[in-house]
Amino acid sequence: MKRNILILGAVIAVIALIVAFNWPDKGEAPAETKPGNAAAEQPAAGPKPGELAPAFKLTSIDEKTSYAVGGARDKVLIINFWASWxxxxxxxxxxxxxxxxxxxxxxDLxxxxxxxxxxxxxAKDFVKEKGLTFPVLMDKSGDVGDDYKVFSYPISFIVDREGVIRHRIEGPKPIEEWEKMLEEVLA
Structure with a gap:
């Protein structure tokens, strides 16, 4: 019986030491953001405003038209990544x-x-139900979403006429915010 109590006491002491030495101090960065941690060393989600929009070419939902992105263009472009669910x-x-x-x-959108x-x-049911009138492109391989570091939906990018990303928009925003961002890029 004494032996079991000693073992239990030793286990509790070891756990206490582990917790004490791994507990973050006040003001200390969480482990996931400390230097030397792989997650902390990865660049923030990109591409970022001020960078060229990654080039791509995708086919529309009707499989008849291809659309390309990359470099200068006649109009400002909104690229909106989404899923029907x-x-x-x-x-x-x-x-x-x-x-x-x-x-x-x-x-262009x-x-x-x-x-x-x-x-x-x-996707087709969503487009029909919502009455989308702008081009809907299909990223069947997921490569374009990967290039744009899309990990949740919706994520949109506003790209200026020179092909430079001006805004990365995560999640839905009020239409007034959209208009403010567009007016800034159109000016």
Whole structure:
């Protein structure tokens, strides 16, 4: 019995030491952000504003038209990454339609369905249900989403006429914020 109590006491002491030496001090960075930690050394999600938009070429949902991104263009471009099962994408769709209708003479909008994580049927049903009038592109391999470091939906990018990313927009935003960002890029 004494032996069991001694073993239990030793185990508790070891656990206490482990906790004491691994407990972060006040003001100390969490382990995941400390220098030398692999997660901390990875660059922040990109591409970032001020960088050229990664080039790509994708086919539309009707499989008849190809769209390319990369370099200078005639209009400002919104690239919107989405999935049919995404609740925030559903919430954002009416605002994107409104923005496109208001700015379509000055702005292109490409809605990139992350088909690798969705279904073609789901994407087509979403487009039909929402009445999307702008080009819907299919990223079947997921390569474009990877290039743009898309890890959640929706994520959008506003790209200026020189092909430079001006804004990375994570999640749905009020239409007033969209208009403010667009007006800044269009000026």
């Amino acid at each position: 995404c609740g925030p994408c559903d919430k954002e769709a009416p605002d994107l339609i409104e923005l496109y209708e208001k700015y379509k003479d000055q702005v 490409y809605a990139v369905n992350e088909t690798k994580y969705d279904t073609v049927r789901g």
